[in-house]
Amino acid sequence: DAGITQSPRHKVTETGTPVTLRCHQTENHRYMYWYRQDPGHGLRLIHYSYGVKDTDKGEVSDGYSVSRSKTEDFLLTLESATSSQTSVYFCAISDGTSGVYNEQFFGPGTRLTVL
Amino acid sequence: KQEVTQIPAALSVPEGENLVLNCSFTDSAIYNLQWFRQDPGKGLTSLLLIQSSQREQTSGRLNASLDKSSGRSTLYIAASQPGDSATYLCATLDEGNYQLIWGAGTKLIIKP
Numbered sequence: 001d002a003g004i005t006q007s008p009r010h011k012v013t014e015t016g017t018p019v020t021l022r023c024h025q026t027e028n029h030r031y032m033y034w035y036r037q038d039p040g041h042g043l044r045l046i047h048y049s050y051g052v053k054d055t056d057k058g059e060v061s062d063g064y065s066v067s068r069s070k071t072e073d074f075l076l077t078l079e080s081a082t083s084s085q086t087s088v089y090f091c092a093i094s095d096g097t098s099g100v101y102n103e104q105f106f107g108p109g110t111r112l113t114v115l
Numbered sequence: 116k117q118e119v120t121q122i123p124a125a126l127s128v129p130e131g132e133n134l135v136l137n138c139s140f141t142d143s144a145i146y147n148l149q150w151f152r153q154d155p156g157k158g159l160t161s162l163l164l165i166q167s168s169q170r171e172q173t174s175g176r177l178n179a180s181l182d183k184s185s186g187r188s189t190l191y192i193a194a195s196q197p198g199d200s201a202t203y204l205c206a207t208l209d210e211g212n213y214q215l216i217w218g219a220g221t222k223l224i225i226k227p
Contacts, residue, residue, distance in 0.1 A: 042204075042217045042218070042219050042220070043204075043206075043215070043217045045214045045215070048213060056213075058214060059214060090158060090159065092159075103147075103149060103161055103164040104149065104161065104215065105161055106151075106158045106159040106160070106161070107158055108157065108158040109157070109158050
């Protein structure tokens with residue numbers, strides 16, 4: 001299994017508070033991704049990173065920001081959490097030897113509940 | 116815009132049967148197609164990736180095929196076991212894009 005961990009694994013927070021989720025990899029892969037998974041919507045890309053300090057928006061980036069200061073860590077921040085951001089968040093990585101077109105490997109997920 | 120469909124949404128079969136899961140896509144300009152399994156409350160496990168230039172990939176009891184011209188991929192599971200029970204997802208990576216486009220999944224139950 002690819003070495004990907006996510007923290008925390010579960011979090012309950014209140015509307016309006018900032019929340020940061022962490023993805024850590026030990027594979028030295030270039031690309032990292034944040035997805036959310038919701039019933040009826042499947043998986044949707046929030047942001048992705050193609051290198052240290054290089055990030056771009058995905059399909060559902062509003063209300064989220066990301067940072068990548070080291071190869072191994074990719075942080076997702078909900079600037080002011082809303083109930084619509086209650087979801088399961090997955091981090092994924094790919095090695096980028098063929099650009100962005102490589103096999104993606106997923107972390108265990110973080111279940112976030114915003115009350 | 117690419118659309119990925121998986122039919123059926125759910126499938127229940129007795130242990131030992133060979134079975135086929137289907138994935139169809141509307142735009143044949145894909146770079147690759149990936150199959151995943153997801154266990155309840157867990158993350159996604161990559162099963163097989165087929166590049167657009169390939170016709171099939173095999174891993175153990177799993178075989179995935181790709182027919183770009185017809186917009187179809189199938190995942191064949193041989194000699195199914197209760198441990199194969201999970202939701203199976205397919206996703207395409209389109210040429211010139213960076214986002215995986217996902218099917219809704221097929222929930223598979225293997226009855227002992």
